[in-house]
Amino acid sequence: IKSSYGHSVPFVAGQAQKRGSQYAAVVKDQRFTDTLDSVTLDFTNVYGVHAVRELTRRYDYSRQGKGGLIVTDHVAFTSPQTFGTALVTYGEAKEEKPGVWLVTYKGQSVRAEITTSGNLPFTVTDEVLKDESRLGKVRRLGINLTSPTAEATITVKITAP
Numbered sequence: 462i463k464s465s466y467g468h469s470v471p472f473v474a475g476q477a478q479k480r481g482s483q484y485a486a487v488v489k490d491q492r493f494t495d496t497l498d499s500v501t502l503d504f505t506n507v508y509g510v511h512a513v514r515e516l517t518r519r520y521d522y523s524r525q526g527k528g529g530l531i532v533t534d535h536v537a538f539t540s541p542q543t544f545g546t547a548l549v550t551y552g553e554a555k556e557e558k559p560g561v562w563l564v565t566y567k568g569q570s571v572r573a574e575i576t577t578s579g580n581l582p583f584t585v586t587d588e589v590l591k592d593e594s595r596l597g598k599v600r601r602l603g604i605n606l607t608s609p610t611a612e613a614t615i616t617v618k619i620t621a622p
């Protein structure tokens with residue numbers, strides 16, 4: 462997959478992540494405990510979009526109960542812009558209900574539950590990418606807010622079904 466469009470990262474104001482070390486993410490915060498690991502990355506300069514005031518991604522990995530991973534993307538723009546993120550997999554994806562997807566690969570499944578701040582409306586586009594990796598076809602669930610926004614948070618909670 463030759464660009465960040467084929468990776469599980471945000472898509473900001475119509476732009477994929479830029480290439481080059483000047484567009485690298487920076488670790489903003491990290492915390493590790495027996496029950497929860499949390500890492501926050503600063504993506505503010507990753508896209509080269511001047512309208513981005515702040516863009517962060519936080520990963521929270523919980524070991525409690527069945528465990529799970531929560532990926533939270535937060536953006537603030539100087540003016541309303543388009544915003545989305547993605548979940549990329551080699552598995553099959555099936556929408557269980559609006560905002561909830563079951564992803565299955567080699568007999569193993571995870572549930573991805575998508576929410577937005579203020580219940581902002583969003584769409585999910587299920588797309589098989591034309592590029593193929595050594596592991597096979599790549600499916601991209603593109604999660605996009607339906608209208609430009611000045612500030613938003615998209616959260617994807619991944620758990621065992």
